Amino acid sequence: MYRILKKETLSEQVKLMVIDAPLVARKAQPGQFIILRVSEMGERIPLTIADYDAKAGTVTIIFQEVGKTTLQLGSLNEGDSLQDFVGPLGTPSHFDSSVKKAAVIGGGLGTAIAYPQAKKMHAIGIDVTSIIGFRNKDLILLEKEVGAVSDKLLVMTDDGSNGHKGFVTDALKAEIEAGEKFDLVVAIGPLIMMKFVSRLTKEYGIKTIVSMNPIMIDGTGMCGGCRVTVGGQTKFACVDGPDFDGHEVDFDEAMRRQGMYKKQEGESCNLFKGVK
Amino acid sequence: MPAKRNMDLKKTPMPEQDPKIRATNFSEVALGYTEEMALNEASRCLQCKNQPCVSGCPVNVQIPSFIKLIAEGQYIDAYSKIRETNGLPAICGRVCPQETQCEERCVRGIKGEPVGIGRLERFAADYAIGKGVEPPVCGYPNGKKAAVIGSGPAGLTCAADLAKMGVDVTVFEAFHTSGGVLVYGIPEFRLPKALVKKEIDALVCMGVKIETNMVMGRVLTVEDLKEMGYDTIFIGTGAGLPSFMKIPGENLNGVYSANEFLTRINLMKGYKFPESDTPVVRHKRVAVVGGGNVAMDSARCAKRLGAEEVYIVYRRSEKEMPARTEEVHHAKEEGINFHLLVNPTEILGTDNGYVRGMRVIKMELGEPDSSGRRRPVPVPGSEYDIELDAVVVAIGQSPNPLLRTATPGLATQKWGGIIADEETGATSIEGVYAGGDAVSGAATVILAMGAGKKAAQAMYEYMMKK
Numbered sequence: 001m002y003r004i005l006k007k008e009t010l011s012e013q014v015k016l017m018v019i020d021a022p023l024v025a026r027k028a029q030p031g032q033f034i035i036l037r038v039s040e041m042g043e044r045i046p047l048t049i050a051d052y053d054a055k056a057g058t059v060t061i062i063f064q065e066v067g068k069t070t071l072q073l074g075s076l077n078e079g080d081s082l083q084d085f086v087g088p089l090g091t092p093s094h095f096d097s098s099v100k101k102a103a104v105i106g107g108g109l110g111t112a113i114a115y116p117q118a119k120k121m122h123a124i125g126i127d128v129t130s131i132i133g134f135r136n137k138d139l140i141l142l143e144k145e146v147g148a149v150s151d152k153l154l155v156m157t158d159d160g161s162n163g164h165k166g167f168v169t170d171a172l173k174a175e176i177e178a179g180e181k182f183d184l185v186v187a188i189g190p191l192i193m194m195k196f197v198s199r200l201t202k203e204y205g206i207k208t209i210v211s212m213n214p215i216m217i218d219g220t221g222m223c224g225g226c227r228v229t230v231g232g233q234t235k236f237a238c239v240d241g242p243d244f245d246g247h248e249v250d251f252d253e254a255m256r257r258q259g260m261y262k263k264q265e266g267e268s269c270n271l272f273k274g275v276k
Numbered sequence: 277m278p279a280k281r282n283m284d285l286k287k288t289p290m291p292e293q294d295p296k297i298r299a300t301n302f303s304e305v306a307l308g309y310t311e312e313m314a315l316n317e318a319s320r321c322l323q324c325k326n327q328p329c330v331s332g333c334p335v336n337v338q339i340p341s342f343i344k345l346i347a348e349g350q351y352i353d354a355y356s357k358i359r360e361t362n363g364l365p366a367i368c369g370r371v372c373p374q375e376t377q378c379e380e381r382c383v384r385g386i387k388g389e390p391v392g393i394g395r396l397e398r399f400a401a402d403y404a405i406g407k408g409v410e411p412p413v414c415g416y417p418n419g420k421k422a423a424v425i426g427s428g429p430a431g432l433t434c435a436a437d438l439a440k441m442g443v444d445v446t447v448f449e450a451f452h453t454s455g456g457v458l459v460y461g462i463p464e465f466r467l468p469k470a471l472v473k474k475e476i477d478a479l480v481c482m483g484v485k486i487e488t489n490m491v492m493g494r495v496l497t498v499e500d501l502k503e504m505g506y507d508t509i510f511i512g513t514g515a516g517l518p519s520f521m522k523i524p525g526e527n528l529n530g531v532y533s534a535n536e537f538l539t540r541i542n543l544m545k546g547y548k549f550p551e552s553d554t555p556v557v558r559h560k561r562v563a564v565v566g567g568g569n570v571a572m573d574s575a576r577c578a579k580r581l582g583a584e585e586v587y588i589v590y591r592r593s594e595k596e597m598p599a600r601t602e603e604v605h606h607a608k609e610e611g612i613n614f615h616l617l618v619n620p621t622e623i624l625g626t627d628n629g630y631v632r633g634m635r636v637i638k639m640e641l642g643e644p645d646s647s648g649r650r651r652p653v654p655v656p657g658s659e660y661d662i663e664l665d666a667v668v669v670a671i672g673q674s675p676n677p678l679l680r681t682a683t684p685g686l687a688t689q690k691w692g693g694i695i696a697d698e699e700t701g702a703t704s705i706e707g708v709y710a711g712g713d714a715v716s717g718a719a720t721v722i723l724a725m726g727a728g729k730k731a732a733q734a735m736y737e738y739m740m741k742k
Contacts (some may be wrong), residue, residue, distance in 0.1 A: 023495050037452060043544065043553035044452075069553060084452040086489040217544065217554075220450055220491055220678055222460075222516040223536035227527050234520065234527065239678065253527055256629035260529045264555030271550055 001081035002036075005058060011139045013065045014109060015074050016050070022057030024049075024087045030116040031093030031211065031243050034059060035219045037084040038072045045069050046216055048113040048242070049088060059087070062112035062141075067265050068272040089219040090242050093117055093209070099126055099183045103175065104150070105168050105197055106132040107189020111141045113211055114188040115149070121186075122149040129175060129182070130154070133168035133193070137161040169196050182206050187246060191255045198246030208246035212237045214257060229253050281319055285388030288317040290395050295609040299579050302464045302547055305606060306370070311351075314399040318347035320384060321391045328381040329393060334726030335433070336361045337368075339378055339393055346396055355404035358397060359412055363436035364429065364475050364725065366405055367458060369398025370467050372722045373600050405471070411478040415442030420739040423448065423506040425492045425679065428456020429721045430512035430712025432476065433728035434735075435484045441736050445483075446506075448490040453543065456514055457713075458721070460543040461535070463573050465580070469542070493682030498708060507742060508707045508735040511694060512728060515713035516676035520669055521565065525623030530559065530631035534570045534670035541577050556581060559666035563587045563634055565620055566670035567597035570718075572604060574668045575612045586612050587662065591619040591639050591652045617641070617652065621659060623667055633663045675714045693717055701731030709735055 006018035024034060033048045051060035065074045076082075102121055106114035111132045122128050130150040134140050135158045147153045154171045156164050164171075168189075176182065185208040187197040194210040201208040214237050216226035221239040228237050229250035235241060291307040292298070298305050309317065321343040329339040337358055345354035358365040374380075374394040382390030420443045424431045427449040435445045453459050455472045480486060490496065492513070501509050518533030520526050540546040544554035562578040564571050567590035578586045588607065590597060593616050597604060608614070617639045624633040638658035641650035675692045687695040687704035694703055694710040701709040711727025713719055 023490075027495060041545065041548075041552045043555075084489050086450075086452075086491060086495075088494055089491065217536060217539055218451065220516065221676055222518070223539050224518045224520070224533040225536045229527060234522075253629070256529060257527065261555040261557070264549065264557070268550045268553060268555065 001083070002085035003081045004076055004078055007076075007078050010062065010141050014062060014112075014139075014141060015065070016060060016062045016112075017073075018058050018060050019082065019085055020057060021059045021085050021087075024059050024085065025052045025054050025057050028052040028054070028059060028088040029092035030120040032088035032090045033213075033219070033242060034061065034085060034087030035089060035216075036061075036073075036082050036086070038069055038076070039083050042072070042083060043069055044084070044217055044219070046089070046213060046219055046238070048211065048213065049116065050112045051116055059085075062109065064109045068268040071269065071272055086219065089238060091240065093120070093186075093243050095121055095124065095126070096184070101127040101180070101182055102129070102184040102186060103172060103180075103182045104128055104130045105172060105185060105187040105189065105193075106130065106146070107168055107187075107193040108134055108139070109141070110189030110193070110211075111146065114186065115142055115146055117186050117188070118146060119149040122151075127151050129180065131156065131168045131171045131175070133157070133171075133189070135159065167196075168193065169200050172197065173200055176204055176206075184209065185246075191251055191258065194246060194249075195251035198249070198251070202247045209243050210246040210249060211242045212244060212249070212254065213242060214254060215260060227257070281322075282316055284320065287320075287389045287392040287395070288313045290392070295606075295611070298465065299576075299610040300582075302580055304468050305465050308402055309395055309399040311403075314346055314351075314396060315349070317392050317396055318343050321347070322383055324383055328383065329378040329391075332378040332381040334377070334722050335729050337378075337397070342400060343391065343393070343396055346400060351400055351403040352407065352409055354400040355409060356412070358400060361729075362725070363433050363479065365397055366401035366471050366475055367429075367467060368722055368725070369394050369396075369401055371462060373720055375601060377722065405474055411481045412440060414439050414482050417444065418442040418740075420444065421506050422446075422508045422510065422735060422739070423501045424510045424512065426450075426456055426512035426514055426712075426714070427454035427476075427486060428458060428512060428514050428712065428724065430514075430714075430724035430728035431456065431510065432479060433725040434510045434512060434711070434732045436479050436482065437729055437732035438735065439479070439482045439484050441732070443736065443739070446485040446487060448492050448496070449486060449488045450491040451543065452488050454486050454488060456512075460539045461570065461573070463538065463542055463577055465576070466573065491678065493679035498679075498683045498686070498705070502707070507739045508709065510701070510728070510731055510735060511679065511703070511708065511710040511714055512712045512724070513676055513679050513714045514724075515673040515718040517674045517692070518669070519672045519674060521620060521671060523620060523622055525625055525631075526669070528623055528625040528631050529629050530557070530666040531623055532666070532668050534564070534566070534574045534668055535673065537574050537668045538570070538577065541581070547577075547581060557666070558582045561585045561664045562666045562668065563589050563615075563620075563662060563664050564668040564670055565589045566672070567592065567599055568670065568672070568718075569599045569603055570673075571668075571670035572599045572607045572612075574670050575607055576610055578666070578668065579610055579612060587615050588612055589615045589618055589620060589634070589636060589662075591617065592649060593617055593641065596649045615662070619652065619654065620667075624661065631665055631667055633661050634667055635659055635661050673713075673718045675717065691717070699730060700734035701727060702734060707738065
C-alpha cells in the first residue's frame with residue numbers, strides 16, 4: 001500500500017497529494033507519469049508526476065476531481081493509503097542543450113504538469129517564460145511555485161478576474177510579437193489549448209512539445225488504448241510519449257478518443273455522488 | 277486398478293453450461309467431471325509401458341501414473357503426482373491444447389478418441405484444491421537468490437521449480453495482480469480467476485515472494501537486480517505488444533486491440549461495470565479480426581457483453597485457424613458468425629469518429645507460405661461492407677520492448693524476441709535467462725511453462741557452480 005503523507009487543497013476541485021513511493025521517486029524524471037488505483041474494484045488512472053523527492057522517497061500528484069476515481073481519491077486523507085501506485089512510466093522529457101530560451105505554457109491543471117518541466121529547464125540554465133491560464137482567479141494554481149522557477153511569469157484568466165484577461169495563446173502571441181525569441185515552447189493543458197498553441201507556434205516556426213494524457217490501462221504499451229496519431233503514424237502515448245511534437249499531433253482525433261467513455265464516466269460519477 | 281477396463285471409443289463427455297445460457301454470463305463453460313465420470317474415464321487408459329503421452333507434454337507430467345491413481349480413487353495423490361512436474365495443474369487441465377500434445381499421442385486415439393487427459397488433470401486438481409491440499413515442501417534454503425520478471429505461466433513455473441530446489445525467489449509483476457496472460461487475457465469463463473489465485477497462493481505458501489506494480493525496465497533494471505544481490509534473473513515478460521492492421525480507420529472510437537478489449541473485461545472486471553470502475557461499452561455488432569484463441573476469447577466476451585451480432589473475420593479458411601478446435605466449436609455453439617477468407621481493408625467511421633462498419637475483401641488460398649499454410653490472396657473487386665459498431669484486432673502480439681530497451685547487451689531477434697538457448701534459456705547476458713512468449717512470440721501457456729521449467733534447472737546449476 002502507498003500512504004498519503006500530505007494532502008492540500010489547491011483550488012475548489014484541485015488537490016495535491018504527497019505519496020510514499022520510494023521506488024517510484026528514485027527513478028522519476030520530469031515528463032513521466034504514474035498509474036494509480038484507489039481501491040480493489042478501482043480503475044487504473046494515469047497522472048503526471050508533479051514533483052518527486054528521491055531522498056524522501058515521495059512523489060507528488062496533483063489532480064482535479066472530475067470523475068468517480070478522482071472524487072474518490074480526493075475524499076482520502078493523510079494517513080490513508082492507495083491500493084496501487086505504479087511508475088515512473090513514459091519517456092522522460094528531453095531538453096535539447098541548444099535551447100536558450102523557452103516558453104512553458106500551462107492550462108488549468110496542466111500547470112501542475114508544466115511546473116516540473118519549468119523547474120528542470122530553469123535548473124539547467126534555460127531562460128524560462130511561463131504563461132499559465134485559468135478560467136478565473138479562484139482557480140489559479142501554483143502561481144508562487146511556477147514564478148520561482150521562471151524568469152518571467154504571466155498569469156491569464158479567461159474572464160479577466162485577475163486583471164489579465166485572455167487565453168494563454170493571446171499572451172504567447174504578444175510575447176512573440178514583442179520580439180521574444182523562443183527556441184522551444186512546452187504546452188501542457190487541455191487538448192484544445194495544446195492544439196491552438198501548436199497552431200500558433202507553427203506559424204512562427206517554433207518547436208513545440210505537448211504532453212498527451214489519453215485514456216490508458218496498463219501504461220506499458222500492452223493495451224494500445226492510448227493510441228495517438230503523430231506525423232501520420234500511430235504512437236502509444238504511454239511508452240512513446242507522453243511528450244510529442246505539437247506540430248505533428250492529430251489533436252482532433254485525440255479529442256474524439258478522449259470522449260470514448262463519456263457516457264459511462266458520467267454514470268459512474270453520478271452513482272458515486274448518489275451513494276455519498 | 278478397477279476390475280474392468282473401459283473400452284468405449286469415446287471420451288466420457290464433460291458437462292457444459294448450455295450454449296444459450298452461457299453466452300449471457302461469464303461463469304465457466306465446462307463444468308468438470310464428477311468422481312464417477314473421472315473413474316469412468318481413467319479406466320480408459322491402457323497404462324502403456326512406453327508412455328507416448330508423456331513425450332507429448334512440454335513439462336513431462338507422469339500421465340499414466342496420475343491416471344492410475346485416479347482410477348484407484350487416490351485423487352489427492354494423483355494431484356501430487358502431477359505437481360511433481362507441473363506447478364499449475366488446474367490451469368493446464370483447462371487451457372492446454374491437449375489435442376496437439378499428450379492426447380495426440382495417446383494409443384486410444386488410433387481407434388476412437390484419446391483418453392481425456394486434460395479433463396482428468398483438471399478433475400484431480402479441482403478435487404485437491406477443493407480439499408485444501410498443502411503445497412509441495414520446498415528444498416532446504418541454499419542461500420541462493422533469484423529474480424523472476426513476469427508472473428505469467430513461464431515466470432510462475434520457473435519460480436515454483438526454483439523454490440522447490442531451495443532458492444529464495446522473488447517474482448516481479450507489472451500489473452496490480454499476478455498471473456500475466458492467465459488473468460488479463462484468458463477470460464473468466466475459460467479459466468476462473470479465483471482458481472488462478474489459488475494456484476498462485478500455493479506458490480506463495482511455498483515461499484515465493486511476489487511484488488506487484490513493478491514495471492521492470494522502468495522501476496528497476498536488470499542491472500539494479502544484480503546489485504540487489506540476485507544471483508540469476510529469469511525474463512518471462514510475455515508477448516504484450518499488440519499488432520494492428522495498419523489500415524485506415526484503426527484509431528476510430530470502437531476499435532480495440534484484443535489486449536485492451538480482454539484486459540478491460542478480464543483483469544479490470546469491466547463486465548461488472550459500474551460495480552467495477554473500469555468502463556466497457558456494450559457494443560451491438562462486433563467484428564473480431566483473427567483466427568487464434570485470442571480472437572475466439574474476444575468474440576465470446578463480446579457476445580457475453582450483450583452484442584447481437586459477433587463476427588470472426590479471418591483471411592484464411594477454418595482449416596488454417598490457429599485456435600483450438602474446441603474453442604472454435606464453443607464459439608459457434610454460442611452463435612458467433614464466421615466470415616472466412618475475407619480480409620479487412622478499411623474501418624469505416626461516422627462523422628464524429630465512431631466505428632460504423634468495416635470494408636473487407638474476399639481472399640482465396642494460393643501457394644503455401646513460410647508457415648506452410650496456403651497464402652491468402654485478395655480476389656480483385658470482391659470488396660463488401662459489414663455494418664458494425666466495434667472492431668477488435670486479434671492478429672497477434674509481439675514481445676513488449678520495455679525491458680529489452682532498458683537492458684543493454686540483451687541480444688534480441690529483429691522482431692523483438694529475446695534470443696535464448698533452447699535447452700537452458702540462457703541469454704547473451706551471463707546469469708540472465710529467458711523463456712515463454714518473450715522468446716518465442718505468442719504461443720501457448722504450456723510451452724511457456726516448459727521453457728520456465730528448463731530455465732529453472734539451468735539457473736539452479738549456474739548458481740550452484742558460482
